[in-house]
Amino acid sequence: MFEHLFSKGGLSLDRLRGFMQMAEAGSIARAAPGDTNRQSQISRQIRELEQFFGAELTRRKGKTLSLSAAGERLALLIREQLQDLEDFRKEQAGLPKSFVIGAGASVLEWLLVPALPAISRHLGGATLLTEAHRSRSLGDAVQDGRVDLAIIRQNAVPAGTNTALVMKMRFHLCIPRTLLKRDTTERDAASPALWQMLPFAAGRDGGQTDTAIREAMRSAGVDFHPRFECGSMLQVRQLVGLGACAGILPTLGIRGLDERRVLITPFAPLRDFGRALVLYWNPRQMRRRGVETADLKRLASLIAAQTGPTAA
Amino acid sequence: MFEHLFSKGGLSLDRLRGFMQMAEAGSIARAAPGDTNRQSQISRQIRELEQFFGAELTRRKGKTLSLSAAGERLALLIREQLQDLEDFRKEQAGLPKSFVIGAGASVLEWLLVPALPAISRHLGGATLLTEAHRSRSLGDAVQDGRVDLAIIRQNAVPAGTNTALVMKMRFHLCIPRTLLKRDTTERDAASPALWQMLPFAAGRDGGQTDTAIREAMRSAGVDFHPRFECGSMLQVRQLVGLGACAGILPTLGIRGLDERRVLITPFAPLRDFGRALVLYWNPRQMRRRGVETADLKRLASLIAAQTGPTAA
DNA sequence: CTCAAACATGACTGTGGAGTCAGTAATCCT
DNA sequence: AGGATTACTGACTCCACAGTCATGTTTGAG
Incomplete structure (x- = not known):
């Protein structure tokens, strides 16, 4: 043979x-x-x-x-094949398997990193490698096994059974109160005219979220020129936290912001842009590496659970 | 990596x-x-x-x-891994894949061999290698992928979804009429006393079927001493066909016998020994090699269909 | 047109490992 | 106890292939 x-x-x-x-x-x-x-x-x-x-x-x-x-x-x-041999080697050497987990930069930092210890525990003490990728390439990477797991927008992956909902994400307008008149209400804050006056921080990564925010601003009639254009949403969040400027942040990003110091309201123009984040995996790959679908479903809810207690 | x-x-x-x-x-x-x-x-x-x-x-x-x-x-x-590489090589070389098909010796000759052309066609022109094995080792061989497909007694494999019924097998007492008085009826032929007098051919392979036949004879009160002890049921069938002696043959083995020259009746002592033959496969293996469950179900009925037309 | 980037090829060297042979050790059978 | 079977080891030879270097060819960019 x-x-x-x-x-x-x-x-x-x-x-x-x-x-x-x-x-x-x-x-x-x-x-x-x-x-x-x-x-x-x-x-x-x-x-x-x-x-x-x-x-x-x-x-x-x-x-x-x-x-x-x-x-x-x-x-x-x-x-x-090499993956299987490597898994076998690690098992024989008494080492844990290692899994590559991918996500967009901000999801990675805000959601995934805090959940890593729990994920590792749930995968039998596996070693975890994180990778930041764009949604598109992340999907491909999972498809051909370069990435084992991904947390990714639901609409970026083909519909199928190999996903599990993690959470729904919406966008929030966050304005430090120091930038507002004493008695500004949430209703006042929903005015594009106000937005035009405020210093903003925004992303500059050309990603889908970034683009959507700019587009939403334009269609709201705002001539949007952020004072700070940051490489990632993390930096936006930081600037908002410092009270330096306003920003549009996803649900994940507002945790840890002090509501007494920052006015947080839903960002109406992107109401329908709110998207589900799912855990996405390659069924063949996971089966081969000994992770059951049930494990992955549990993993998803476990990651969702992490959104609560952990500080940003 | x-x-x-x-x-x-x-x-x-x-x-x-x-x-x-x-x-x-x-x-x-x-x-x-x-x-x-x-x-x-x-x-x-x-x-x-x-x-x-x-x-x-x-x-x-x-x-x-x-x-x-x-x-x-x-x-x-x-x-x-080697299997996958070999499949890839063959595909690239424009050669058909090859599958190993196992069965007991008599099933192999009587059922499988006549069906081989149809099987090959159904598997996209695959090359087929046949192997005769005992039921026990055949099950193991399928389990760990040494054999791709097997036709095997249902009760020899663990119950599961990875089998498909091919046919039910019963045992028949076959007596050349030259050995009988002119007017012997089927009822007469059911008498153990008659069996005791007849020259018989039987298997000598120690297989489950062979053992069951001898056991059935003994419990029917016959002191069973076959005149011919053959290495396989095929030889028994040949001797019966020649009119040299009587024999107990499975359903598959009586095809092609001339009912005018041989009296064929159900062999009562083994009425409950009749067993189902199933097509048995390893699901992982078949999925990897690109054969769907539906294909296999169809293959099973296709093999069953072959029992009709083909001569023995 | 020129230059640099990306790949291809020819010609070597050194080495890991396949292949060979002979001899030893453990185990079973009778 | 003696012979047969099976596996292990040491001491080789030889070659395929990884590794290196220099140079050639194609292609896109400025």
Whole structure:
């Protein structure tokens, strides 16, 4: 059995790994930045694999390589196989498995990080690696197993059974009271005219949330020029907390803000933008790695539960 | 990622294969009969893997080796991985996948072989390898993926969703009319006293069916001494067909017998021994190899359908 | 057109590990 | 006790392949 895999040379774990690294990095150069030796080696390993299988695994697409359909399948396969071997190794060495958990930057910091200890406990003391990604690429990463779990907007993943609701998110207008007249009410704060006058902090990451906020402001008739344009919502939250400016924050981001010092009201223009965050996973992957669907459902509610007690 | 698998030596496809071969053969010597070089090599490869993983994969059990729990898991893993690589290779080479189909010797010849062309067509032109096994070991072989599909007595496999009924089997007493008086009726033929007088052919394989027949004869008060003791039911069937002697044949075995020349009646003592044959598969394995449950259900009815037209 | 980036290729070296052989140790059978 | 079977070990040889370096080819950007 399997004589054909061994009768002729050209197949080896090293080569498979080389190909996988290229597949994940998207190009040879990015698979081994700054190491031209390794690059030339990977180039050769890919060629040897292609000879072995008698099939094109890559295609030149412009200056870099891209994977053929067969290449995609093989890369997926290799990742699974190495993953399984690594899990076996860790188990035998008495080490915990490790899982890669991804989320957007702010969800990562506000929701995921506080929940990490509980998650690890729930996964049998697993080692956890966090990764910040955009929703789109996060979905892909879960699809092909580069990321094990993701907390992601529900509408960014295909509908299916491999998700579990974590929480619903809405957006809130947060204005430090020092920026307002003494007796401003919530009703007053809902006025675009007021918003026009206030110094704002906003994100500058070009993400879907950021874009939506700017769009909402424009459609509310506000010529929106934030005083601070921050790389992440975390910094926005910080500036609001300092009383330096107003900001639009998601539900997660308002925890820990002192309601006596900051006026917090629902941000009407984005009322319908409020979205569900779900835990998203790859069913094949999870089954292979010994995590049941029930575990994941429980994990989701466990993460949701973490939103309560933990300080921001 | 996966640095630990490559940073230290000791892991290679060759070694994994060596270990797997030993695992499947049950001992090093049987993994490479007559090739002491290969034997010594496998012995070393196993040791190197054990060093790599820092764990016992085997235990000496008497004169031979047996697998530890970890070893069992690893062997399973390796088989899956090599299988996947082999499937990928074949796909790329434009070759059909190959499936291993097992059954008892007589089921194999009478039911499976005639159905092979249809099975292959239904599996997308797959190459098929047949293997004759005892029920017990057949179940194990399916469990750990050495055999892809099996046709096997229902009561020999754990109840579950991974089976599909093929047919019910009963036993028939078959007596060439040349051995009977002119006007013998079916009722007459049901008499143990008659059986005692007839020359019989029976199996000698010690299988469950063979044993049951002999037991049934004894409990019917017949001192059963078959004139011919054959290695397989196929030979029994042949002798009956020649008119040389009587025999007890399963439903499958009476096809093609000429009712004008052979008296065929249900064999009463084994009325309750009649058993269902099911198609049995390993769900993980089939899913991985791209065969859906629905395909398998259809395959089962397709095999059942084959019992009709084909000549024995 | 030039330059740099990304990949490919040819020509080497060194080494890990497959392959071979001979001998030893443990266990079973009779 | 003696022989047969099975596994382990040491001491090699030889080669495939990882690793290195220099150079060639294609492609996109300025």
